[in-house]
Amino acid sequence: MGKGKLKKWEENATFEHVFEPPLDGIIGGRDFMKGTWHSEVFGNNNPITLELGCGKGEYTVELARRYPNRNFVGVDIKGHRFWRGAKISKNEGLTNVAFLRTRIEFIAQFFEENEVNEIWLTFSDPQPKDEKGNKRLTSAPFLARYRQIMPAGAVVNLKTDSPILYTFTHEVIAEQKLEILVDSADVYGELIQRIDAEMKDVLMIQTAFEKRWLSEGCKIHFTKFKL
Ligand SMILES: C[S@@+](CC[C@H](N)C(=O)[O-])C[C@H]1O[C@@H](n2cnc3c(N)ncnc32)[C@H](O)[C@@H]1O
Numbered sequence: 001m002g003k004g005k006l007k008k009w010e011e012n013a014t015f016e017h018v019f020e021p022p023l024d025g026i027i028g029g030r031d032f033m034k035g036t037w038h039s040e041v042f043g044n045n046n047p048i049t050l051e052l053g054c055g056k057g058e059y060t061v062e063l064a065r066r067y068p069n070r071n072f073v074g075v076d077i078k079g080h081r082f083w084r085g086a087k088i089s090k091n092e093g094l095t096n097v098a099f100l101r102t103r104i105e106f107i108a109q110f111f112e113e114n115e116v117n118e119i120w121l122t123f124s125d126p127q128p129k130d131e132k133g134n135k136r137l138t139s140a141p142f143l144a145r146y147r148q149i150m151p152a153g154a155v156v157n158l159k160t161d162s163p164i165l166y167t168f169t170h171e172v173i174a175e176q177k178l179e180i181l182v183d184s185a186d187v188y189g190e191l192i193q194r195i196d197a198e199m200k201d202v203l204m205i206q207t208a209f210e211k212r213w214l215s216e217g218c219k220i221h222f223t224k225f226k227l
Contacts, residue, residue, distance in 0.1 A: 008083035012101075017041070018086050020079060020101040026109065035112035041098055042071045047117035050075055052104050052137060053124045057085020057097075058207040063120075064089065064097045066202070074099045075107065104137060104145075111149040119146055119156045123209040126162035138169040143176070147227055155181065158223045159203075161213035166221040173225055182224040188214075191222060 003011075012018045019041075021032045038045050047070050051060045054074030060082075064072045074097075076082050082099045089097035100110060124137040133139045138158060146156065160166055166185065173180060182199070184191035192200050203222065210220065 003083075005080040008080040012079050012083050012086060012099075015086050015090060015099075017089065017098045018079070018082075018101070019098065021110070023103055023106060031109055033110055035115060037071070037073070037098075037111065037115060042096060044071070046071050046096070048073060048111075048115060049118040049120065050107075050111075050116055051120045051122060052107070053121065054085065054099070055081045055122070056208050057082045057089075057099060059120050059122050059205055060097060060099070061085045061088050061094070062205040063202070064094050065092075068096060071096045071098070073097075075102060075104060077101065077103050104142070108145050108148040113148065114151045116146075116149045117151075117154055119150070119154075121156065121158045121160075122207050123160055123213070124158070124165060126160070126165040128164055133168050133172075136165060136168055138165065138172055140172060140176070143172065143227060150227060153226050156225055156227055158221075158225075159187070159210070160221050161210070161218040163221070166223065169223055173223070179226045180223060181226060182222065185219060185221050187220040187222050189219065 012020065019033065026032065037048055049063065049070060049072050051057065051072065051074045054060050054076045057074035060072045060074035074082050074085055079101045086099050102110060121137050127135045130136060134141050136142070158169055182195070187203055192203060214220065
């Protein structure tokens with residue numbers, strides 16, 4: 001049987017690579033951690049990728065194994081979920097992994113301008129009832145937050161089972177005239193046949209939610225675009 005939430009929260013508190021700051025990221029009038037990820041957390045200047053809504057952190061850990069010269073931060077409001085990725089990365093001695101418990105709405109409180117190079121959105125909640133779409137992680141308000149922490153032209157990857165989120169993302173991309181780098185409505189049906197081995201290997205990483213949707217026969221959609 002798996003550990004309960006309480007045990008996971010307790011163990012998270014002992015992990016040096018897990019950060020669970022106050023939700024708005026401000027302590028005593030100062031932004032928490034902003035601008036310190038390279039120097040204080042990773043001890044190098046390697047590029048930083050975020051997995052937003054990381055759940056158990058499969059992409060964070062798997063990408064960190066494949067790319068030791070890059071840094072990865074899994075972000076989720078639910079610490080007991082990313083405990084899994086935190087535990088695995090600690091046991092494996094991965095030094096290029098961290099986890100941050102916060103609401104993605106506050107992400108710009110935790111990273112400085114240009115501090116982040118790439119974002120992965122893995123099976124984000126599609127928010128079907130959100131008619132304006134402002135709660136979706138690819139909506140204009142969220143892209144504005146990402147622009148506060150990434151250089152112009154930085155890449156966002158969206159992997160989703162949700163036709164709602166996939167179509168909505170295309171609408172935002174069109175409205176904002178953004179450049180799509182890779183796109184497919186059916187990752188396993190056709191995309192993996194037309195991409196190089198490295199990208200195929202990355203796209204074959206499967207998260208807990210992805211496995212669930214695949215077992216229910218859902219198609220997996222992917223869009224990689226430049227902000
Ligand atoms: C559907 S799950 C996907 C989890 C994981 N990426 C996967 O594919 O298995 C969405 C995750 O996003 C997190 N989440 C949703 N909205 C969030 C927000 N505004 N801020 C932080 N985390 C959020 C949830 O806690 C949940 O773990």
